[in-house]
Amino acid sequence: xxxxxxxxxxxxxxxxFRGYLANTGAAEELAxxxxxxxxxxxxxxxxxxxxxxxxxxxxxxxxxxxxxxxxKAIQKENESLHARASELSTRLxxxxxxxxxxxxxxxxxxxxxxxxxxxxEEPPPPPTKGGKGKKEAPPPEPDPTAELPxxxxxxxxxxxxxxxxxxxxxxxxxxxxxFEPPTGxxxxxxxxxxxxxxxxxxxxxxxxxxGLSLQQLIECASRGEAEExxxxxxxxxxxxxxxxxxxxxxxxxxxAAAPAAEE
Numbered sequence: 570x571x572x573x574x575x576x577x578x579x580x581x582x583x584x585x586f587r588g589y590l591a592n593t594g595a596a597e598e599l600a601x602x603x604x605x606x607x608x609x610x611x612x613x614x615x616x617x618x619x620x621x622x623x624x625x626x627x628x629x630x631x632x633x634x635x636x637x638x639x640x641k642a643i644q645k646e647n648e649s650l651h652a653r654a655s656e657l658s659t660r661l662x663x664x665x666x667x668x669x670x671x672x673x674x675x676x677x678x679x680x681x682x683x684x685x686x687x688x689x690e691e692p693p694p695p696p697t698k699g700g701k702g703k704k705e706a707p708p709p710e711p712d713p714t715a716e717l718p719x720x721x722x723x724x725x726x727x728x729x730x731x732x733x734x735x736x737x738x739x740x741x742x743x744x745x746x747x748f749e750p751p752t753g754x755x756x757x758x759x760x761x762x763x764x765x766x767x768x769x770x771x772x773x774x775x776x777x778x779x780g781l782s783l784q785q786l787i788e789c790a791s792r793g794e795a796e797e798x799x800x801x802x803x804x805x806x807x808x809x810x811x812x813x814x815x816x817x818x819x820x821x822x823x824x825a826a827a828p829a830a831e832e
Contacts, residue, residue, distance in 0.1 A: 665771070669769070672770065680761075687722055689720070689721045690723070721754045724754070725750065729750070731807060734798055738801055741801070741808075742808060742809075759818040762821060767781070768783045774810060778805065781806040781807070781810065786810060
């Protein structure tokens, strides 16, 4: 029964298609082409190419010509869209280059400002004990001709000031049991790599915290505790940036040579 129904549906479909060809004039046109090919005194060596060339002419039934016009319009639109996409891609590259150039100018002074706010200070040396009944020896005078080392960032101080503006939240990573605030002292090399990792356009952290900036970190770390907490989203981004600094610095350290294999 199912086979009979399928055969009946197929026959109805074929009849409908034949009617479509007849009603639109396509069947008559195809028959005329084939008859002309049969009656031609000199038949083409490649009848397929002949038929393609004929069907590509303007002497076609309206329904076929209309479809061909649609294809040409679509092809033209496609070419226009490709040209537009190429133009936008070029403009995007120019914008990204301009943003990168701008960041190259903005980030160094911001880093200097951050380090100035939270500069690492060497602990004072322990006092030198004199003999019994003698006064403690005064600390040595600093050498005025000695070149001072460049200032370094004390991450402990910076994170303590920054986290004071974090909002209370049960699921916040900075409140998870066992979390230890990031620590360490970092110079220009580590800080430059850290900025590229976290704050430049298109960086890894920017993909998860869009718009995060070094300027925001400085502003939030400079806030007083009496001010309103910052948003959880901003706090999460700044927290992630601070936590990543020790990791970035560790990646810059030269790897120790692997021990020789025992014979």
